[in-house]
Amino acid sequence: MGVAQAERLLKSRWRTASMAAGWAFPADWPLAEVDDVCAAVLEDEDPGDALVRLGRARAEAGAELGETLLDLAALHAVMTSTSSQIVSPNVDALPSRMLRSTALGWADVVTRRAGDCAAEDPLTGLATPAYLRTRLGEVYRETPVAPLDYALVLLRLDVHRASGWSRVVAMTLVSDALRTVFDRGETLATLGPSVAAVLVKRDELLTRRVSNLRVLAADRLADDPNVRPAGPAEVWVERLPDTHDQARALLAALGR
Known part of the structure; x- marks a missing residue:
């Protein structure tokens, strides 16, 4: 199986598991950062940096921390399962490094927003x-x-x-x-x-x-x-x- 095909398969299984676990907005799930995480996992690289970026992207898209971590648990369940059936994500089973990297990325965005006292979006000129x-x-x-x-x-x-x-x-x-x-x-x-x-x-x-x-x-x-x-x-x-x-x-x- 080629690398591109393996990434598509992992992404598809991850998305299916996340949707089954209750991801609320299916159209918001696909992100470039999802592809980065899949690539890092399949190439046996440390996915820490990719997960930080994913956490940031999820926060920017409006996903709550609980939702973000459940999605991460779906990835972990797919990575560790040998079954082709839909897996059941368990946030408590997440490795601490995966959880910490994703949560730090998510918190970075939320903290920045909380510290931003501006009432106006600088690009559109509309209120926040x-x-x-x-x-x-x-x-x-x-x-x-x-x-x-x-x-x-x-x-x-x-x-x-x-x-x-x-x-x-x-x-x-x-x-x-x-x-x-x-x-x-x-x-x-x-x-x-x-x-x-x-x-x-x-x-x-x-x-x-x-x-x-x-x-x-x-x-x-x-x-x-x-x-x-x-x-x-x-x-x-x-x-x-x-x-x-x-x-x-x-x-x-x-x-x-």
């Missing part, structure tokens, strides 16, 4: 997810009927169809479209590498403004052939949940 969560808290305290008075306008790109800096450029272009359409003091925020949100008051103009955003975002992306594959932008209105805690959970899910 933390600021939007704070603003939502204010809204829920301001009015007992927040779900009726407010809504979230969401915009999502398929950045996996673009590459390198083109992904960042695509989000920057649609962020400019967001600011053009929603220019009345609304809270505009990034929720992740491909999702942006606007906290708006419901009114008779909301439907028209959402339509304008679709058109303007399409125009922005059409101007650059390198970012065009990330479109068309998916734009929709999301009703606010009944409670602030539910709203926070919604933001976390939308940012994945």
Whole structure:
């Protein structure tokens, strides 16, 4: 069996085990760092550095530590099993070096985010997810009927169809479209590498403004052939949940 084929087989078995163990967002599982870990394992190299990078990537994608370690346990179970059947991951059976490397990478991202007091994303100019969560808290305290008075306008790109800096450029272009359409003091925020949100008051103009955003975002992306594959932008209105805690959970899910 060739090296490339062996890596594909290991990656496939790892993914299957992780999905069976309850990985919540299948589309988020494949990462370049997964391939790096598979390569290190099959070449009998120390996978420590690759696992640190994987931990960082999982945190950047929004995976919680428990979810990240269960995924790591799926890899370990596949590596140590001689059966071709689906294996059962056990976090407690993880070697300390594997666990430590992955957890350190994950914690590095979380610690950096916690220490970042900026309320604005430097690339898109949109507010950070933390600021939007704070603003939502204010809204829920301001009015007992927040779900009726407010809504979230969401915009999502398929950045996996673009590459390198083109992904960042695509989000920057649609962020400019967001600011053009929603220019009345609304809270505009990034929720992740491909999702942006606007906290708006419901009114008779909301439907028209959402339509304008679709058109303007399409125009922005059409101007650059390198970012065009990330479109068309998916734009929709999301009703606010009944409670602030539910709203926070919604933001976390939308940012994945």
